[in-house]
Amino acid sequence: MGIPVVVGVDGSEAGLEAVDWAADEAVRHTVPLRLVHVATPDQLPHPLTGHPNHASPAVRVGREPASDQDVQETADSIVTSATTRARQRAPTVQLSGEVLYGDAAAALTGKGRNAFALVLGSRGLGDLAGLLLGSVSLAVAARADCPVVVVRGGVEHRDSRFGNVVVGIEDGAGSGTALQFALREAQVGRCGLTAVHARCTATSGSPETTAPADWTPEAQRRSPGQVLDDALHGPGDRCPHVVVSRRAVEGPAREALLEAASGADLLVVGARRRRGHFGLQLGLVNHGVLHHSPCPVAVVPQI
Template sequence: MAIPLVAGFDGSEASLEAVDWAAEEAVRHDVPLHLVYAVAPDHDAVAPDHDAVGPVAAAMARARKGAPSVRLSSEVLHEDPASALLGKGRNAFALVLGCRGLGDLNGLLLGSVSLAVAARADCPVIVVRGEAEHRDGRFGSVVVGVEDGEGSRTAVQFAFREAHVRHCGLVAVHAWSVPFGAFSEPPPPSGYALEAHCRPPAQVLDDALRGPAERYPDGSVSREVVEGSARQALLAAASYADLLVVGSGTRRGHLGLQLGLVNHAVLHHAPRPVAVVPQM
């Protein structure tokens, strides 16, 4: 049995937009879509299943309308939504969530459940962001952020696969800056400081892309090396992409520290859906 793509929803418009996106994604990858409606146990003194019939039926109908061929199932869970989705994510192709839910304040840029799940899930988490007209694949591009080291390896593989099933181009972005204090001494010969403190940016991209590019030899890949803020570089690149992919490190520490500043920024501000892919 194929591992499903899991979409969490609570009946809010943002969560139903995530269901729309997830249905198309499931068809692209030829995997089943499993819809999860989770209600905290203390909500309405443990709401009975019939209270979820309306929202579940609406979500199922919406998924089928947008992707008639999708293989669809649903489930109602009486537990904390973040915990329920994290549990489902242990055996999921990916988790798809809206950027806000029914219980989130209007001023929040990202819902609390989506943030908690993106920080702790064992599988890729896609937070569906942006206006409807910007979620329909019109740009023909997937953007992936590449950092120095192994933290982006799984994210790059995920991004190549997304570009492949979408029949679109991949843009790999690496932002770099000279480490603070690198020139506290008189400047060394040209090029020395960069080599002494980190690999050349172009080499970082070449090394990260080499393996996946061999697996997808027909893919169109472009490279962007940006001197400056990774946050700004990724947000700028996402303006012309259908999906932004970023990696995340090992799941350790306290919530709020696990995603890193760059991932927090793109999850809150990106104009397109964002995939957070844990290192594996």
């Protein structure tokens, strides 16, 4: 049936909202759904005392601490509850679940190497009050090899009531994979697509605050409308049933994307590979939308 949508579950309300979104996504794409709970090192027993280990030596993902029955039972209960919720939401989807032990971000990132997408809640049980985005979600979005969807916003945004997907378009090749993902989501969701390109001018702000890392002054030679036309030519033609709207904005990209997302079911942004390093470069714009978006955000790594 294809590679699965993977959703991280931790027993939090945000995690259950992610399960709902992931179940709907699995239905839309007719792929399996895999629920993963990661018991973190501070929940594991100290090798000598048997008490929870707050010093947390390295723990291998997948190693079950057989001496701590309570941790195992709690983890199994979290997966069972999430599975019940997913089955009620999507009774026809092929479901599976597993418990891993170790660092949550590393474990989930590893599962993303063979995933259609990784879906996470905006905050987990262990996050401090007042945080806008959980530390695990941010770390996974910055490191995963597959699209990462952080489920945010109210029920009207999470339940696809707007009939609109928004995608951010950069000047250059950095948005190609994100655009393909956004078009595919719009097509299976039978909704429209809004492509947004924002550019700061001498009067609207400094280009370095919103442009990609390889921005040069020559990029300003193309008009914002031309940037959108060039990006959509080809990919848009392959999805003729998706109605595409173009929005060229003079101003900061973060504000333009957040404004467009106020009437969207999903906001899609691209993520570039770091030069000379493993992992992704989220940048200021992606950090901003991950923390403040009114709807779910998909971070799609550039291939």
